[in-house]
Amino acid sequence: MLGPSWWLLYTFVGVWAQHFFPGMDFLAPGLLVSLQEERRGNIIWLTVSWILLQEGMGSLFFGSTLLWYGCLILAFHLGRGLFSSTSVTLMCLLGAFLGALHFLFTLMIMRLEVMAFPFERVLFEAVLQAALTPILWWVAHQLYPRRLRSDERSV
Amino acid sequence: MKSQRVAVLILAGLFLYLSLYTWNLRTGHLDALSNHTGLEVSSWVLRPGKWVADRATTLWKRYVFLVGLQRENERLKDEIGRLVLENADLHERDRTVNRLERLLSFDPPVHWTRKGGRVVAQRLGPAAALETVLVDQGDLSGIRPDTPVITPDGVVGRVMRVGLTASTVLLLTDPNSAIPVISQTTRTPGVAFGRGPGRDMVVEYMNVNAGLKAGEELVTSGLAGIFPKGLPVAVISSVERSDLSLFLSVHATPLIDAALLEEVLFLARTRAGEGH
Structure with a gap:
């Protein structure tokens, strides 16, 4: 029960954090922690739930968060081949990648939907996302219960 | 061989994504699903917090008032504090009532x-x-x-x-x-x-x-x-x-x-x- 409760609490806090920082994704760092520590089944239900949550909260047609989390998962798996999965360097690179993706995907989806693109605001959000992701990941990783970690489970 | 497999997987994923995206543009089923799940859940996550925040703000305001009051005469201070709080509360209610009255009228x-x-x-x-x-x-x-x-x-x-x-x-x-x-x-x-x-x-x-x-x-x-x-x-x-x-x-x-x-x-x- 500890695992689902922890993730439920994380989601609750994440949604509130997003309320105070519009345009930011506070669930993505949690997705990175789940990719590092959780079993595949748990990662799938977490990802699907968060995609539905983010898409429901958003104001674009369904699809941007699906692509955003899909690319994050792909980048994490590719990055794991070069760095340790919990390396801070990898998290900084993934943060920068997420920031760039936020700008590119918002631009792409808004162009596809023939909408005006708020350049300065999205650029600011992208920079903030890039800067905050490694910090948020570190905090979430530190707070993640020790006995749920994959290395502890294997012991 | 492995890189070919990764490339095929990425292409297949992209194709699947574009199919889903265009299917949703035409039917709106995925939008409806996210509206009835994500939008609902986020609103229910935020609503109790809003209520708690309102209560906490009121309590904090009362606390600030009370700290100042303790330095003066206890009986008078309590009386004044009660009246000040009541007044502040009535002012807030008055503003809320005004807003709601304007909405209703x-x-x-x-x-x-x-x-x-x-x-x-x-x-x-x-x-x-x-x-x-x-x-x-x-x-x-x-x-x-x-x-x-x-x-x-x-x-x-x-x-x-x-x-x-x-x-x-x-x-x-x-x-x-x-x-x-x-x-x-x-x-x-x-x-x-x-x-x-x-x-x-x-x-x-x-x-x-x-x-x-x-x-x-x-x-x-x-x-x-x-x-x-x-x-x-x-x-x-x-x-x-x-x-x-x-x-x-x-x-x-x-x-x-x-x-x-x-x-x-x-x-x-x-x-x-x-x-x-």
Whole structure:
């Protein structure tokens, strides 16, 4: 029960954090922690739930968060081949990648939907996302219960 | 061999994604699913917190009052403190009652009815690219996409996405919002576009020969069929004429401040008005 409760609490806090920082994704760092520590089944239900949550909260047609989390998962798996999965360097690179993706995907989806693109605001959000992701990941990783970690489970 | 497999997987994923995206554009099933799950859950996550925050603010205010009071005469201090708190509480209630009275006394246009709602949150999450607010009324209250949203001060926007008990409202300040308007005195039609929060709106297609002046109010013209005619939208802040254009360059200040929105009214057509 500890695992689902922890993730439920994380989601609750994440949604509130997003309320105070519009345009930011506070669930993505949690997705990175789940990719590092959780079993595949748990990662799938977490990802699907968060995609539905983010898409429901958003104001674009369904699809941007699906692509955003899909690319994050792909980048994490590719990055794991070069760095340790919990390396801070990898998290900084993934943060920068997420920031760039936020700008590119918002631009792409808004162009596809023939909408005006708020350049300065999205650029600011992208920079903030890039800067905050490694910090948020570190905090979430530190707070993640020790006995749920994959290395502890294997012991 | 492994890189080929990865490339095939990426291509297959991209194909699947584009198929899903276009299928959803045509049917809207995935949007409906996310509206009835994500939008609902986020509104229910935020609502209790809002209530707790209100209570905590009240308690904190009381605490601050009490710390100051202990330094003075206990009996008088208690009495004054009680009266001050009561007064502050009554003031807050008075303001709330005033706001709600204004909402309730708003006379909806003929063939339209009103329904009140509370703003739960502003933009949420990375996919919230548009200027929106989350309001605690949804499908179960009869809210539909494109329902006009107003306050007694003026137009707020229109409903964009609807969940069961919550909905997302596109604000008139968003650059993707376009509202057909007409100037109240000179009756010059135009279309008011948002330019982002805290910025004046730009009003396009206003005839260069119109005698518009700063300070004139713009109201909805009712032409697009979404807003009823005559709702206040903005006040003209500047008018510029150009020799090269057939239209005036007009800027207007919205009558509502989206950041301060607490309660809003939804306008719905009555059955008699649906044919109009």
